[in-house]
Amino acid sequence: MDVIVKKNVDYIICSKCDLLMELSCSFVGEQASCPRCQSVLVSNWFEPHKRHNIYAATAMFLLVLSNLFPFINIKLAGISNQILLNQIPYIIMDDGFTILAAFFMLVIQFIPLYCIIIILLLVNPIKIPFQLKLLLARSLFHLRHWIMVEIFMISIFISLFKLTNYGDINLQPSFCPWCLFCILQLRLFQCVDRRWLWESIKPIPNLIQTPITGISGLIQGLRCCPCCTAIVSVYQDKCLRCGIISSARYEYSLQYTLALLMTSLIFYIPANFMPVMITEIFGLEYPANIIEGIILLWNESYYVIAILIFTFSIVIPILKFLSIGWLCWHASGYGNNKCKTMHLLYKVIKFIGRWSMIDVFVILILSSLLKIGKLMNIYPTSGLILFALVVIFTMMAEMNFDPRLIWDRNNIKSRN
Secondary structure (H helix, E strand, O other): OOOOOEOOOOEEEOOOOOEEEEOOOOOOOOEEEOOOOOOEEEEOOOOHHHHHHHHHHHHHHHHHHHOOOEEEEEEEOOEEEEEEHHHHHHHHHHOOOHHHHHHHHHHHHHHHHHHHHHHHHHHOOOOOOHHHHHHHHHHHHHHHHHOOHHHHHHHHHHHHHHHOOOOEEEEOOOHHHHHHHHHHHHHHHHHOOHHHHHHHHOOOOOEOOOOOOOOEOHHHOEEEOOOOOOEEEOOOOEOOOOOOEOOOOOOOHHHHHHHHHHHHHHHHHHHHHOOOEEEEEOOEEEEEOHHHHHHHHHHOOOHHHHHHHHHHHHHHHHHHHHHHHHHHHHHOOOOOOOHHHHHHHHHHHHHHHHHHHHHHHHHHHHHHHOEEOOOEEEEEOHHHHHHHHHHHHHHHHHHHOOOHHHHHHHHHHHHO
16 A cells, blocks of 8 residues: 655644644735634745845844944943943953853853854855754754843843933943844844744655644644654654654653742742842942832832832742743643633743843843942842842743643543
8 A cells, every 4th residue: 555645844733732734825924823822833024035134144243333332331420430231241250240240141142143143054055064054953943032132121221210310321332233233133033934944954854644634733643843843753753854852742841840930939039038239339338139129219219110120020920930830730630721811821921931130130230330439339149140040940941831731631622
């Protein structure tokens, strides 16, 4: 009997809810979304090669430009202090916080630049070894979640409002290029379509099975590769296109998620009561934790900033703890079977997860600029490291949670 070999290119499995669909032709500028969970499946951009090259090359140029010239200048009591963007991590290291400095350089400078270079290498006909192409593409989609330049940009504007209380602020030549870089790189990564990029590297392998659309891929013995979106058999550990080894669902997803969540909760309690920064005025030190900083901003009539810091530093972490725990409870088979509500909650957590890092960046900016000799200095403390770890571990918990577990209850029910 002849084996039917079906082309995989017309089919796609949603990586968020496991629904198998057939892709129809879409017009230029349109996006195809999953009809069940509304996740974007593919984006059909006009001349994607040119678009990616222009965005990536311009973003790289702006990033280099923003590191060559002074960034911000503050003048206090006749004393002026001016910094470059690339000086911030060195100032943090001088304060004895090498871990914070390394984290800052990674998420603000190195990872964005690395991902931009990868895009330029992959979208252009550059002769590089095929295995290296696979490695670069894999790392691109793993690391892009840790780019935080837009969060740092918002932190800068919050810091500027706070700094006006201390002295005169002057924006320097590299400030505008940096803001433009933040906006452009955000647009660049929005335009990078995972399916299109992998198709340009290697065609999707054939399927030795005719898929049935409108039902779960797992029920049919098919799964979506988490790296390149190719459809492979659930009995096949290694993807035939990208070579990554994975399974039908993230292994021990709920266990890893809950372990990371509990770890972040352990750090969260002392992070709210330990000082996150020390303000030194004429040799006298005034330590302050997150709650005291919010109260100080409120008393100084910075109501909007106080509300923002309170929201991102207090409210959002608590909501993330409760929400991720609720998702794990639902995915374990308990509670009401409201998959759409749970998936919407997951999307909200995924979107706001990184924004709690605003408070960390605000303190790092203040501590870098307010070094005015014996007049005034601001230093980060170990409490800030704990709070940064809270954000990092909650992000890792969200990344380890498999959203397809939310829908598996419906898939099993429909099968029965």
